Amino acid sequence: MSITLSTAHSVVEPSSLAKRSAGFIVILYALITMAPLFWIFATGWKTPPDSISYPPKIVFGPSLEGYCNLFTTRTRQTADYINALGPPQGTCDEVTRRREMVIAGASNYAPRFVNSLIIAFGSTFLAVTLGVFSAYAFSRFKIPLADDLLFFILSTRMMPPIAVAIPIYLMYREIGLSDTKLGMILLYTAVNVSLAVWLLKGFIDEIPKEYEEAAMIDGYTRLHAFFKVVLPQAATGIAATAIFCLIFAWNEFAFAVLLTSGEAQTAPPFIPTIIGEGGMDWPAVGAGTTLFLIPILVFTILLRKHLLRGITFGAVRK
Amino acid sequence: MAEVSIKNISKRFKSVMAVSSLSLDIADGEFVVLLGPTGAGKTTTLRLVAGLEKPDEGEITIGGQGMAGLAPSARDVAFVFQQYSLYPHLSVFDNLAFPLRSPARRIPENEVKERVNQVAELLRIPHKLANRSTQLSGGEMQRVAIGRALVRQPSIYLMDEPLSSLDAKLRADLRLELKRIQEELGATILYVTHDQIEAMTMANRIGVINEGSLIQLGSPRDIYENPQSIYVAQRLGQPQINLLPAGLLPSGKLPAGTQTIGARTEHFDIQKKPNGEASVDWIEHLGDQNRLHVNLGERRITTLIAPDSNLKSGDRVALKLVRPLCFSASGERLG
Numbered sequence: 268m269s270i271t272l273s274t275a276h277s278v279v280e281p282s283s284l285a286k287r288s289a290g291f292i293v294i295l296y297a298l299i300t301m302a303p304l305f306w307i308f309a310t311g312w313k314t315p316p317d318s319i320s321y322p323p324k325i326v327f328g329p330s331l332e333g334y335c336n337l338f339t340t341r342t343r344q345t346a347d348y349i350n351a352l353g354p355p356q357g358t359c360d361e362v363t364r365r366r367e368m369v370i371a372g373a374s375n376y377a378p379r380f381v382n383s384l385i386i387a388f389g390s391t392f393l394a395v396t397l398g399v400f401s402a403y404a405f406s407r408f409k410i411p412l413a414d415d416l417l418f419f420i421l422s423t424r425m426m427p428p429i430a431v432a433i434p435i436y437l438m439y440r441e442i443g444l445s446d447t448k449l450g451m452i453l454l455y456t457a458v459n460v461s462l463a464v465w466l467l468k469g470f471i472d473e474i475p476k477e478y479e480e481a482a483m484i485d486g487y488t489r490l491h492a493f494f495k496v497v498l499p500q501a502a503t504g505i506a507a508t509a510i511f512c513l514i515f516a517w518n519e520f521a522f523a524v525l526l527t528s529g530e531a532q533t534a535p536p537f538i539p540t541i542i543g544e545g546g547m548d549w550p551a552v553g554a555g556t557t558l559f560l561i562p563i564l565v566f567t568i569l570l571r572k573h574l575l576r577g578i579t580f581g582a583v584r585k
Numbered sequence: 586m587a588e589v590s591i592k593n594i595s596k597r598f599k600s601v602m603a604v605s606s607l608s609l610d611i612a613d614g615e616f617v618v619l620l621g622p623t624g625a626g627k628t629t630t631l632r633l634v635a636g637l638e639k640p641d642e643g644e645i646t647i648g649g650q651g652m653a654g655l656a657p658s659a660r661d662v663a664f665v666f667q668q669y670s671l672y673p674h675l676s677v678f679d680n681l682a683f684p685l686r687s688p689a690r691r692i693p694e695n696e697v698k699e700r701v702n703q704v705a706e707l708l709r710i711p712h713k714l715a716n717r718s719t720q721l722s723g724g725e726m727q728r729v730a731i732g733r734a735l736v737r738q739p740s741i742y743l744m745d746e747p748l749s750s751l752d753a754k755l756r757a758d759l760r761l762e763l764k765r766i767q768e769e770l771g772a773t774i775l776y777v778t779h780d781q782i783e784a785m786t787m788a789n790r791i792g793v794i795n796e797g798s799l800i801q802l803g804s805p806r807d808i809y810e811n812p813q814s815i816y817v818a819q820r821l822g823q824p825q826i827n828l829l830p831a832g833l834l835p836s837g838k839l840p841a842g843t844q845t846i847g848a849r850t851e852h853f854d855i856q857k858k859p860n861g862e863a864s865v866d867w868i869e870h871l872g873d874q875n876r877l878h879v880n881l882g883e884r885r886i887t888t889l890i891a892p893d894s895n896l897k898s899g900d901r902v903a904l905k906l907v908r909p910l911c912f913s914a915s916g917e918r919l920g
Contacts, residue, residue, distance in 0.1 A: 475668075477666045477668070477670075478672060480635075480637050480657070480664070480666075481664060481666060481670070481733075482683070482687075483637075483656070483657045483658055484635055484636075484637070484657045484658065484660075484662060484663065484664045485658070485663075485683055485684035485687050485733075485737075486658045486684060486687030486688065486689030486690050487658060487687050487688065487689070488656075488658065488688070491687075491688055495683075496672060499672075499674040500672075500673065500674055502674075
């Protein structure tokens with residue numbers, strides 16, 4: 268029996284088999300989690316009959332009908348009426364006429380989408396701003412009862428926010444915040460701020476206070492030092508916190524259903540209400556959901572580097 | 586540059602007296618080193634001068650002006666920290682320019698450039714200006730940190746063990762360089778360290794500090810040759826001073842009341858003698874010096890011997906003291 272020793276073998280370097288199995292597991296997991304997303308994406312390009320056909324169609328001729336229906340409202344007309352119209356204007360007009368309908372106007376999807384953008388980004392900005400200032404204060408100053416205050420802030424997340432839905436509903440109706448963007452921004456900020464304070468406090472604790480002291484000796488005020496020295500170094504933590512806050516506010520459904528109906532309605536409660544003739548307009552729902560994913564996808568990709576570092580931050584002591 | 590005067594300052598952290606009625610006058614252009622062990626109150630003293638801590642008592646004046654209640658930014662001091670001295674998100678140039686661009690100064694950008702380049706020249710790092718500060722080696726980082734203090738012309742430079750995180754060789758290099766720069770600029774420096782070599786080589790005056798009090802202040806030579814107490818004598822000299830009870834070794838006439846004798850290498854006269862009262866235990870060859878460990882009854886004496894000495898372990902030797910340092914029972918120096 269002989270033992271071969273080679274430099275190819277290493278204790279710390281995973282073997283190629285281990286690497287391949289790990290890769291296989293990751294890809295499998297990704298496929299499983301991405302399957303529903305793919306289904307939604309595909310549904311958006313189907314025609315209504317294709318979307319509900321059984322067995323489901325994997326291969327189909329793509330159609331813009333879902334996207335057209337998403338952005339328009341339509342009315343049924345007689346063939347004579349349609350034939351009397353001039354040539355169709357644009358693809359959507361053509362697709363609609365093929366179903367013996369005409370476009371009656373724009374749907375509410377675009378304004379709902381804009382509401383979502385305003386409310387999600389607005390509340391994220393507020394939560395992160397409040398969070399970073401509070402976290403800095405907790406991290407740097409002697410605050411009486413600091414531990415109790417921090418626990419109190421954390422305790423707001425000890426039950427699901429929706430548990431207080433009814434009091435909030437009554438309160439909002441009383442003070443006129445129901446179905447307002449401001450109301451939704453405040454609500455999501457309140458839910459996110461405890462997460463923001465706790466996450467950011469961890470990041471700011473890791474920034475040595477010597478940096479600010481050096482800046483203050485160099486002629487900066489504490490506030491200047493905060494902006495010039497602390498914020499740039501906390502960028503990773505701020506990015507990670509912002510993504511978590513944004514994802515919550517962007518996807519939130521229950522409060523949005525309960526508190527908004529018109530003016531301030533966000534996209535999540537709107538999308539399931541898209542009804543076509545004789546039932547749900549699944550292609551329009553698929554199209555609406557696909558578009559709805561884009562902002563969060565872009566935001567996450569932009570901050571990807573920070574996010575990865577942010578999640579593992581503090582896990583390993585330098 | 587300006588003279589700095591510290592009068593009777595005290596600072597307490599909860600139950601710990603960090604600095605207790607410490608007074609110190611630093612002349613314009615002087616390099617004063619505070620020497621003491623960890624926790625002696627050296628750093629707190631610096632932070633009090635910088636305004637990062639408020640004294641409980643006493644006052645500090647810089648250039649004749651009282652500093653009470655003034656924010657650090659209003660004091661015209663520069664501080665070099667032991668660690669974390671550079672902003673990791675800025676380039677070397679921006680780090681050096683940081684104090685000049687502060688709202689308290691707002692120096693025009695072309696002058697900033699000029700001064701940063703000057704300092705980079707002085708510290709021999711002009712080729713590193715475009716680097717990110719995190720790409721520097723430890724020695725370069727500390728050079729930049731010192732440079733960030735030097736770009737301004739403050740009343741006083743406060744330095745908190747700026748060389749302690751460096752390896753021995755770099756420390757020795759930067760020590761010389763810092764002294765050269767200080768003399769070139771005529772800078773006033775208050776420097777804190779626990780390293781006696783740094784204190785001995787750079788200081789115009791050394792202040793030995795322990796438990797928040799200044800124990801002795803004087804030139805390096807004075808502190809070394811005339812320590813006023815056992816404590817000060819133990820802080821300086823390598824190997825550490827040997828403390829022996831009076832009368833253990835022949836030592837000539839001693840002042841009345843001598844209880845303890847302090848003997849460094851230069852106080853020993855060692856002769857090889859077959860019936861000597863002491864025996865050589867071990868000789869350490871350190872290259873540049875040889876350390877001799879001698880057993881004298883229960884006691885162990887450490888001293889230096891010439892490299893060409895013919896002593897070897899096991900040899901019997903006779904020891905004699907030549908004008909050693911004498912201390913009373915309470916540790917005070919007696920002539």
